[in-house]
Amino acid sequence: MQQARISIDPAFVVAPVNRRVFGSFVEHMGRCVYTGIYEPGHPTADDDGFRGDVLDLVRELGVTTVRYPGGNFVSGYKWEDGVGPREDRPTRLDPAWRTIETNAFGLNEFMEWAKKADVEPMMAMNLGTRGLQEAIDLLEYANHPQGTALSDLRIEHGAKEPHDIRLWCLGNEMDGPWQLGHKTAEEYGRLAAETARAMRQYDAGLELVACGSSSRTMPTFGAWEATVLEHTYDVVDYISAHAYYQLLDGDHASFLACSVDMDRFIDQVVATADHVGARLGSDKRIDISFDEWNVWYLRELMSGQGGLPKDWTVAPRTSEEAYTVLDAVVVGSLLITLLRHADRVTAASQAQLVNTISSIRTEPNGPAWRQSIFHPFARTARHARGTVLDLRLDAPTTTTPTYGEVPVLDAVATHDADEGRLAVFVVNRHPSEPVSFSTDLRAFGGGQIAEAVVIADDDLTAANTQADPDRVVPRPHPDASVTDGTLTAQLPPASWSMVVLEVPGA
Incomplete structure (x- = not known):
């Protein structure tokens, strides 16, 4: 059996665990909203139409932030359509996902749901078909207490207290040709900077996320981030990163190692951001909001298998992945990567929350249940506390067709000194061989x-x-056992493991 060793010391710290890393994502896509989090008439629905069984699972999952309302959806969205009396709200076509949007669920419903779910909202705004004026109108409606036309309109709509949304995304994937209002880096950078400055004139304490490239494989990647940050560096706090991974052609070895790509992605975005900061002579540091990530079988979506509907319909079944053991192991590995970069990845959103590429599945008027990927997320969110430790891994390698030679183990550890807890998260990337490890x-x-x-x-x-x-x-x-001060465990092939230890301190 292959042997691996992890060296951990509480003196070697990456950064505190930022709870925002355990965020999720609710988009008007498929059944994420309708018959997902919102289904009036469901046996568990409350007076607001929110499914109680889903709320219970969201709390169990440990989600801390939720990004809303998109995603591609936001680039054609008029936020005004989703507020006010439901009988007066217009029904629209959503070209992003080829659906009919009833607008029965909008901003105020989401904020009420977020309160019940005990999550922080992360609001995305439309910089695709709309722009600066619509953004500051939304900010005034959502956050100003009272006494103006838009804040008083919110009160008239039943939301007496301001929503006080602190975290905002300046558009979504604006370098993607599929995006409504697709822009060049220069066009988007200027618009994002203008919008950010205007928002800060209303509230200087907002936290703002500029759009990075839609993926590391985009031809615009790198140059896009550099140009956008040249415009926005002084007025934003984050640059976004998005990545999805899937099993292709039965290549288990590469799929199990795909966190290597996420590692490189993060390192390259950090290098680009720091280069721009150096060019500008700024001491400010831009962090990463990894606000879309998951396993997603995009090949099936694009080929029409369970993908976009041919006809315009309300809340069709879209990308309702039935996640497997293998998918759960990969999600656990991606969480390890996000934690390992805790010094720069200070917010993240797993896409999505319910039904569509989700941790939670539901049936209309039926049950809700946990997908396989629910479990590594929930356990990591619950036990990754305190600080992320800078561990050293001594492990053999395994060969992958996509990433070459990679360490057979992927691991991270967190230390909560106040509670006397050490949590070790480890993935065996080898698809067919067990590995023995010790700490x-x-x-x-x-x-x-x-x-x-x-x-x-x-x-x-x-x-x-x-x-x-x-x-x-x-x-x-x-x-798994501790003998003479050494933790040992045999890790099955293609496995995710978590060991939580009570430690007396150092």
Whole structure:
């Protein structure tokens, strides 16, 4: 059996764990909103039409922020359509996802839902078909207390208190040719800077996210970030990053190693941002909002298999992935990468929350259940506390067709000194061979296991379904143990593991 060792010391710290890294995403896409989080008449629905079973699962998932209302949807969205009496709201075509939007659920409903879910809102604005004036109108409507036309209109609509939204996205994926209002970097950079300055004249304390490239594979990548930040560096706090991964042609080895791509993506965006800061002579640091990431079978979407509808319909089933054991392991690995970069990735949103590329699935007038990817997210959100440690990994490598030689293990550790807890998250990337790993706990004064779980299965295609919602769950780790101050465990092939230890301190 291959052997690997992780060296951990509480003195070597990357950064505090930022709770915003455990964000999610609600877009008017497929059934994420309608029959997802919002279904009046459902047996569990409250007086506002919000599904109680979904709210319970969102709280269990540990989501901290939710990005809304898109996504591609936002670039053609008129926020005014979704406020006021429902009977007066217009029905529109949404060309982004080829659906009919009823606008029964809008800004004020989302903010009420976010309050009940105990999540911080991350609001995206339309800089595709709209611009500066519409953005500051939305800001005034949402955040000004009272006494102006738009703030009083919000009060008339039943939202007496200002929403006080602090985190805003300046558009979405504006370098994508698929995006309504697609722009060059110069065009978008200037518009984003103008909008950010105007918003800061209303409230200097807002946190603003400029659009980065839609993916690392875009021909605009790198140059786009540099140009946009040349315009916006002094007036934004974040540059966004988006990445989706999928199993292609049965290549399990590359899929299990795809966090290598996310690692490189983050490093390159950080390098670009810091280069622009140096050119501008600025001491300010731009962080990354990784506000779209997940496993997403885009090949199926683009080929029409469970993808975009041919006819205009309301809330069709779109990208309702049935996530597998393998997908859960990859999601766990991507979370490891986000935490490993805690010094620069200070916000993130897994896309999406319900039904569409989601951790939670529902049936109309029926049950809700946890997908396989729910579990590594929920466990990581619950136990990754305190600070992220700068560990050292000594591991053999495995060969992948896409990424070449990569370490067979992917790992991160967090230390909560106040609670005396050390959490180790580790993925065995090898698709067919187990790996033995060990960690010396002497720097922590020893330790004992409080919880140890693993996600692994002989059937990597196993998935949770309505009929069998607990087919894929974390199970007690069969052989994780601490002996003479050393943690050891045998990691099954293609597995995600978490070990939480009580440590006396250092």
